[in-house]
Amino acid sequence: MGPLPRATHLVTGPVVLSLALLSVAPPTGARAPERLAARPAERPPAATPPSSELPEDTLERPLPLAIPAGLEVAFEKAGWEEAAAGSPLGLDADLVALGRALFFDPVLSRDGSVACASCHRPEASFADPRPRSVGVDGETTRNAPALVNRILGGSFMWDGRAATLEDQVLMPLANPVEMDLPADRAAARIAEDPAWTARFEAACGGPPTRDRLARALAAFVRALVQGDSPVDRFLAGEVAALTAEEEAGMWVFESRGKCWRCHNGANFSDERLHSTGVGARGGAPEEGRFAVTGEERDRGRFKTPTLRGLAHSAPYMHDGSLATLEEVVEFYRRGGEPHGTKSPLMEPLELTDADARNLVAFLRALTPR
Numbered sequence: 179m180g181p182l183p184r185a186t187h188l189v190t191g192p193v194v195l196s197l198a199l200l201s202v203a204p205p206t207g208a209r210a211p212e213r214l215a216a217r218p219a220e221r222p223p224a225a226t227p228p229s230s231e232l233p234e235d236t237l238e239r240p241l242p243l244a245i246p247a248g249l250e251v252a253f254e255k256a257g258w259e260e261a262a263a264g265s266p267l268g269l270d271a272d273l274v275a276l277g278r279a280l281f282f283d284p285v286l287s288r289d290g291s292v293a294c295a296s297c298h299r300p301e302a303s304f305a306d307p308r309p310r311s312v313g314v315d316g317e318t319t320r321n322a323p324a325l326v327n328r329i330l331g332g333s334f335m336w337d338g339r340a341a342t343l344e345d346q347v348l349m350p351l352a353n354p355v356e357m358d359l360p361a362d363r364a365a366a367r368i369a370e371d372p373a374w375t376a377r378f379e380a381a382c383g384g385p386p387t388r389d390r391l392a393r394a395l396a397a398f399v400r401a402l403v404q405g406d407s408p409v410d411r412f413l414a415g416e417v418a419a420l421t422a423e424e425e426a427g428m429w430v431f432e433s434r435g436k437c438w439r440c441h442n443g444a445n446f447s448d449e450r451l452h453s454t455g456v457g458a459r460g461g462a463p464e465e466g467r468f469a470v471t472g473e474e475r476d477r478g479r480f481k482t483p484t485l486r487g488l489a490h491s492a493p494y495m496h497d498g499s500l501a502t503l504e505e506v507v508e509f510y511r512r513g514g515e516p517h518g519t520k521s522p523l524m525e526p527l528e529l530t531d532a533d534a535r536n537l538v539a540f541l542r543a544l545t546p547r
């Protein structure tokens with residue numbers, strides 16, 4: 179059995195269950211612009227556009243809340259009994275809708291200037307196009323990762339320090355740089371608004387609390403699923419779904435590129451932590467997982483991200499240090515950055531320039547067109 183999942187059936191379920199990450203028409207009911215105008219002009223935006231302006235919710239309405247084509251195997255492995263494309267994710271639609279409203283609302287930050295979506299932008303696979311995000315009080319130390327198929331995640335944050343999404347979603351609230359409004363205070367703030375309280379009553383059976391906030395936000399993050407890429411269609415038997423370059427790139431991924439050693443399974447992540455050397459300077463890696471466990475062998479280890487949604491989620495890596503997929507492939511070609519605890523799975527690759535180009539084409543084809 180090859181390292182890539184082979185779906186045994188054609189894509190026959192309800193059409194396109196992936197997120198419309200690129201959907202163009204702004205939804206009716208999009209955020210009114212007053213909130214933008216009310217933002218304090220505290221600091222200039224970071225190096226690259228777009229600025230920290232609040233993005234609009236351009237997702238499908240309502241979200242399909244169904245398993246996307248191509249991920250059946252991954253969901254089955256994660257314990258879903260009925261894991262056909264189109265079968266339910268098992269999420270409560272009201273809870274997801276509440277989490278979605280919260281995700282796009284800057285009310286959850288100390289000064290009302292930053293929403294989750296300020297750093298996790300819908301048009302960027304919910305990643306941040308800036309290498310480092312800007313919160314209420316300065317820059318984050320890491321790049322905001324794509325929020326794609328986190329429902330399948332084993333741990334969260336680049337160093338895996340959050341065990342569940344419910345734990346994770348409270349961290350940016352409490353973080354003094356990011357939103358600086360710990361969940362208890364955030365819950366108390368929104369409880370003052372009868373409209374929010376009514377929504378919480380309807381979706382969670384009680385007024386806003388820390389736990390209900392966490393449940394709603396986590397439910398929304400779980401609803402951000404994506405599959406049905408050209409690669410999925412190809413693997414399901416639609417031979418014309420990939421160009422010759424993309425198909426050649428798939429074989430590089432599986433053979434000489436050795437990418438599947440860590441980016442495996444239908445979500446292209448082993449959900450483990452490895453030391454690739456990203457961020458290592460002069461032979462010294464960053465702490466990475468070491469900061470969580472205190473174990474020397476965890477120095478420099480970061481979580482393997484999914485490769486879905488890549489076409490929109492640049493820049494790449496936990497520090498946003500690689501601007502393009504071409505740079506990512508060059509990084510792997512030279513075997514990562516050398517340092518003491520680098521993974522033995524990372525070694526210089528013998529790739530031709532054509533291999534490298536094809537590999538990039540394949541990586542892009544993991545995002546729906």
Ligand code: HEC
Pocket residue numbers: 281286292293294295296297298311312313314318319320321322323324325328331333334335336337343346347350351355356357395399
């Ligand atoms: C100021 C920018 C910023 C804001 C605001 C923000 N995040 Fe993040 N988010 C990040 C960064 C940076 C990381 C990676 C941090 C790390 O790993 O140390 C991250 C990581 C995550 C992850 C982990 C994903 C994974 O695969 O490990 C999730 C989930 C997430 N954020 C959801 C949220 C939610 C929900 C909110 C709103 C309550 C939010 N974020 C607000 C910047 C932000």
Ligand code: HEC
Pocket residue numbers: 323324431435436437438439440441451452453454456480481482483484485488491493494495496497506507510511521523524537541
């Ligand atoms: C030893 C395990 C391992 C191997 C082998 C590996 N990767 Fe990775 N990959 C990772 C880890 C871990 C990260 C995150 C590293 C970091 O940010 O510190 C990552 C990050 C990435 C990213 C950035 C994704 C994002 O959202 O920022 C891309 C793209 C990627 N890898 C592609 C590849 C390709 C292509 C190959 C084969 C040439 C490959 N990887 C081989 C473990 C691996």
